[in-house]
Amino acid sequence: ETGVTQSPTHLIKTRGQQVTLRCSSQSGHNTVSWYQQALGQGPQFIFQYYREEENGRGNFPPRFSGLQFPNYSSELNVNALELDDSALYLCASSSRDLAKNIQYFGAGTRLSVL
Amino acid sequence: QQQVKQSPQSLIVQKGGISIINCAYENTAFDYFPWYQQFPGKGPALLIAIRPDVSEKKEGRFTISFNKSAKQFSLHIMDSQPGDSATYFCAASGNNQGGKLIFGQGTELSVKP
Numbered sequence: 001e002t003g004v005t006q007s008p009t010h011l012i013k014t015r016g017q018q019v020t021l022r023c024s025s026q027s028g029h030n031t032v033s034w035y036q037q038a039l040g041q042g043p044q045f046i047f048q049y050y051r052e053e054e055n056g057r058g059n060f061p062p063r064f065s066g067l068q069f070p071n072y073s074s075e076l077n078v079n080a081l082e083l084d085d086s087a088l089y090l091c092a093s094s095s096r097d098l099a100k101n102i103q104y105f106g107a108g109t110r111l112s113v114l
Numbered sequence: 115q116q117q118v119k120q121s122p123q124s125l126i127v128q129k130g131g132i133s134i135i136n137c138a139y140e141n142t143a144f145d146y147f148p149w150y151q152q153f154p155g156k157g158p159a160l161l162i163a164i165r166p167d168v169s170e171k172k173e174g175r176f177t178i179s180f181n182k183s184a185k186q187f188s189l190h191i192m193d194s195q196p197g198d199s200a201t202y203f204c205a206a207s208g209n210n211q212g213g214k215l216i217f218g219q220g221t222e223l224s225v226k227p
Contacts, residue, residue: 004157033214042120042203042217043158056214090157094213101146101207103215105157 003027004093004106012112013081021076021109023091031055032074033103034066035090043090049074050096078111086113117141118206120218127225133191135221137204140185144206148215149178149189152201161202162189194225 003026013019025032031050035043045058049068063079072093078085088110092103119138127133137147145166150158164171164178164187171178177190191198201222205215 006157031213035215040220042205042220043215045214045216048214058214092215096213101213101215102148102160102163103213104160105150107155107157 004091004104006089006091006106006109008109009107010110010112012114014114015081015083017081017113018077018079019081019111021078021089021091021111023074023076023093023106025072025074025091025093026104029093029095029104030072031094031096032068032072033092033094034074034076035092035105036060037088037090037108039087046076081113083113086111117216118204118218120204120221122221123219124222125224127194127223129194129196129225129227131194131225133194133198133223133225134188135202135204135223136186136188137206137218138184138186139206141206141208142185143208144216145209146207147178147180147187148205148207149176150203150205150217152203152220158203191223194223196225196227199223199225 005024033048034046037043047057052068065077067075088108090108092105094103148163149161151161152158175192180187204218
């Protein structure tokens with residue numbers, strides 16, 4: 001177990017709705033990265049948060065947004081859900097002050113958009 | 115633009131055999147190359163990683179071979195076991211990537227008893 005926890009485990013939404021996913025980082029880690037993993041694909045980087053600010057973003061539209069809190073936990077918000085948003089959303093925590101590349105993943109949130 | 119290419123897409127190996135998965139990258143600024151193992155319904159778990167200052171790293175039955183000039187790296191699983199059956203992802207990252215990992219497409223490994 002990595003110590004990275006995500007909630008909820010599964011979620012079903014309809015097109016056009018909004019969703020919030022949550023992540024608690026591993027103890028001692030100050031950086032959270034979010035990834036989207038479509039079925040049968042490798043994870044795709046969405047964005048990263050460090051010290052409560054967005055620090056790098058992948059090729060995702062603005063309706064994907066996030067937050068990081070003082071305790072380093074994080075939220076991923078997706079507005080105006082589309083069918084293609086159905087995927088496993090993964091959170092990874094790391095320590096930017098140590099080995100920033102080394103990322104530990106949670107079990108993910110499976111989002112289904114109907 | 116796919117910056118990390120992984121092959122094969124799927125692999126079947128007999129118990130006790132050697133599993134080999136290959137990855138190629140394009141960005142010469144990459145300086146960190148991890149391999150992740152993912153079981154169904156789980157998140158990716160860090161298996162082993164290498165930096166370009168060494169050509170090989172071994173941890174138990176798992177070995178990464180790294181060829182900087184060819185921009186390729188591979189995972190070797192010795193004495194493969196049915197419990198190794200999972201999807202394996204290579205990834206790459208660099209200082210100019212802000213710490214983000216760029217993943218390959220994955221290899222589904224099945225080890226037959």
